[in-house]
Amino acid sequence: METTDALDAVLARHAGRPERLLQALIEVQAEHGHVPPAAASALAESLGVPLARVWGVIGFYAFLSDRPQGRYRVLFSDNITDRMQGNQALLAAFCEKLWVEQGRLSEDGLVSVDTTSCTGLCDQGPGLLVNGRALGGLTREKLDRVADLILARTPMDDWPAELFEIHDNVRRAGPLLDHGLAPGEALAAALARDAEDTPEQAANARSWREGHGTPAGATATLEEIKRANLRGRGGAGFTTGLKWEACRNAPGQPRYVVCNADEGEPGTFKDRVLLARQADLVFEGMTVCAHVVGARQGFLYLRGEYRFLLDPLNAVLDRRRAAGLLGNGILGRAGFDFDIEIRLGAGAYVCGEESALIESLEGKRGVPRNRPPFPVTHGYLQKPTVVNNVETFAAAALIAKHGGDWYRAMGTAKSAGSKLLSVAGDCARPGIYEYPFGTPVSQVLADCGAGNTLAVQISGPSGVCIDASEFHRRIAFEDLPTAGAFTVFDSSRDMFEVARNYSHFFAHESCGFCTPCRVGTAMLKTTLDKIAAGHGTPYDLAEIDKLDRVLHMSAHCGLGHTACNPTLDTLKRFRPMYERRLKSLDFEPAFDLDGALERARQMTGRDDAGAHLRTEP
Ligand SMILES: Cc1cc2nc3c(=O)[nH]c(=O)nc-3n(C[C@H](O)[C@H](O)[C@H](O)COP(=O)(O)O)c2cc1C
Ligand code: SF4
Known part of the structure; x- marks a missing residue:
């Protein structure tokens, strides 16, 4: 088969490594503007995967295409x-x-x-x-x-x-954005803390990292992470120390550390800024995690939209290798070997879901896995894997340096530390704001110069929408948990249109694996479009509730579970914005059946009453 020099180079880079299929396809797409059939076949052969899988992956990711796109x-x-x-x-x-x-x-x-x-x-x-x-x-x-x-x-x-x-638009910095640590400082503190391990634990840690023995060592740093009560910043808020401990205690080698930089939730951009300004802190947190769980390999899964960060991030990794902060014998500690590779996504929001992300890292379609088993025992290549958000790793590095009590002193009793908010929408000063947990929404609104605010969407479309009566509420796991999006809408905005935009987003991003979500998100979008077109009825509004119940009960992952949230939230708080669009009828079909028969009428040359659907008098 004929191949170009560029394709030959791609094949040579990834040959025999099926888990690199997605990366290889991204490179081919960049070179040719699409993936030509000859390239797909050559990749299938060279990486050792079925051709059907290659086409399946191309079809899954929005940034890949089997047809020529513009130059x-x-x-x-x-x-x-x-x-x-x-x-x-x-x-x-x-x-x-x-x-x-x-x-x-x-x-x-x-x-x-x-x-x-x-x-x-x-x-x-x-x-x-x-x-x-x-x-x-x-x-x-x-x-x-x-x-x-x-x-x-x-x-x-x-x-x-x-x-x-x-x-970067950093408007308010706190301990994460203004930490003043030099590269390696947090890691050195973690290694120094190993002195608190007993000699037996230390010996175990060495042999364990070499592939045998029982997990131990780095116990003191794990205890600090647990004492800090650090909870994941990617949305679900799982306790980080417990996650690391579960991975560390899981049988099997090798282990992996994965940083989730997919950041696809509309309205969120704080990981972009952390990676642009604090990449050392993030990589340091990953390395501390590797020390605790005994991993030798880490991945940063970077969303394709942030490709502009790839070269700067790789430069930081190179610098860390040269400084002995990555590679073999990190900071002179024999047996502490760890490195990080960056892998790119290709335009699929669902790949932020941790098990879908792992599938994607393995070069497959990003379809969420059945859970359990969870990634901590069966993650990348079915091996124990920690997946954490970018901000979680950055916070873990701070805890490694300053200890759990220091961290816990910030925030509230149930939500320790600080939180980065991605503030956007109707405000004078959009950007990144770092607050201690427990900060009321009203303070964020005042700080960002929002006036006449009608609503705030907290944590993006999969989060909650609140109105002015709730602006006293606090950013905290126990009140308003958030992955970071804080989108402001002033009184000139139509919250129905906001919900409609989000319904299009979910329908577009549903991976299609399970029927309730594939069909349900499409039905929600169609219903809101129907209402927008002036054909909605109270019946349609009632149907949205039913749809939500079905999606909650039977969708396979969080995308399906949350798809109706923005519609239900806005319907509850801003019902007149929906009702003023409704017809007074109880029901109007979403599909014009009689109109659909027009072509058949033309073909048969009939347009008499019998060729139309009968309508009740
Ligand atoms: C549809 C969907 C998209 C998600 N997107 C992200 C994301 O972009 N970044 C992220 O960190 N977590 C995302 N998550 C949450 C992850 O599944 C996972 O909980 C998180 O990466 C764990 O890290 P943490 O414990 O540090 O929060 C998403 C979840 C779902 C259901
Ligand atoms: S709920 Fe939606 S996104 Fe999640 S697996 Fe099912 S189809 Fe895919």
Whole structure:
């Protein structure tokens, strides 16, 4: 089979490693603008996977394609905040300037323009991706420049660098964003704490890391993580110390440490900023975890939308290797060997779910696994694996340095430490705010310059929507738990349209594995579209409740469980925004059956009463 030099290089890099299929496909896509059949076959052969699996993976990820895309593939971010910042008008003007229709390849194959889910630039939107590279702060002028560069066929490496500037927008720093630690300090503190282990524990730790013996050693640092009462920052809030302990006690080697940097929840961008500013702290937390659980290999799963962070992050890893903070014999400790590899995602929100993420790391479609067994015993390649959020690892590094009591002194009794919030929407100062847990919503609103606020969506579409009567509530696991999104809507906003945007998001991102979610999210979207088109009835509103019950009872993962949340929350708090769109009828079908028969009538040349569905008088 004929292969190009570029494809040969991809094949050589990944040959014989089926778990690298997704990474190989991302490279082929970047080179060719799609995955040609010959490349798919060559990859199947070289990596040793069935061709059907290769096509299955290509079909799963939004950023991969089996058909040619434009030489410049432009994807406008379509989160609700992008819409509030006028992305639709900008998209229309951009398409007009380039003479291209949304969703279609231009005649000359130069450009294709479409939308994609939130790209994590809500504090500087609207945003878009060109061939996977992120641009924020779009204006007519900026898009005109982009269009001119495309029309002139300018290679992207020659585009002005300022077009790709992404700002961190840190507005309020706390212990995470302002820690003052030098690289290696937290790790050294963890290793020093090993002196508290008994000689027997220390000996066990050495032999255990070499593949035999019982888990022990690094006990003192694990105790500090537990004493800190650190809970996961990715959404579910599981106790980190217990997770690490379960992995450490699980039988089997090797073990893995995985950092979840998929950050696909619309409205969330705090991991982007942590990785841009505090990568050392995150990698240090992963290394501390490796020391505690006895892992030699770690992965950072970076969402494809954050590809611009890949080179800087790899540079940090190189620097850490050179400084003896990664690799063999870390900080001079014989037997403490650990390294980190970055793997990219390719546009699938569900891959943030930890078991789907592991499937994706293994080069497969990101379909959530059945749980139990949990990743701590059967994770990457069925081996014990810790999966934690970016912010959780950063916090763990701080605890390794300062101890559990220090950490626990911040926040509330049930929610220790600080929390990063990604503040966006209707406020004067969007960006990243770090607060101690227990901070009331009203303070965040005051700090970010929000006025006349109607509602706040806490933790993105899978979280909760609150109205002004609840702004006294606190950011804390015991009151308003959040993975970080804090999206503000002022009184000019239509909360029905907010919920409708989120329903489109869930329908688009459902992985399709289980019927209740695949069909249920599509039904929810269709129902809200029907209401938007003026055909909704009270019957439709009642159906949403039933749909929610079905999804809660029978969906396979959290995406399905939470898909109705924004609709039910806004319906409860802003019902008139729905009701004013309803017809007074009790029921109107979502599907126009008589209209669908029009083609049959044309073909038979009939249009008499008998050729129409009978309607009741
Ligand atoms: C649909 C879905 C998407 C998720 N996306 C993310 C994500 O982007 N980042 C993340 O850390 N956790 C995400 N989670 C939660 C993870 O499954 C998991 O709980 C988390 O990574 C564990 O880390 P933590 O204990 O540090 O929070 C998601 C869960 C679901 C159901
Ligand atoms: S609930 Fe939805 S996203 Fe989760 S497995 Fe089922 S279809 Fe996939």
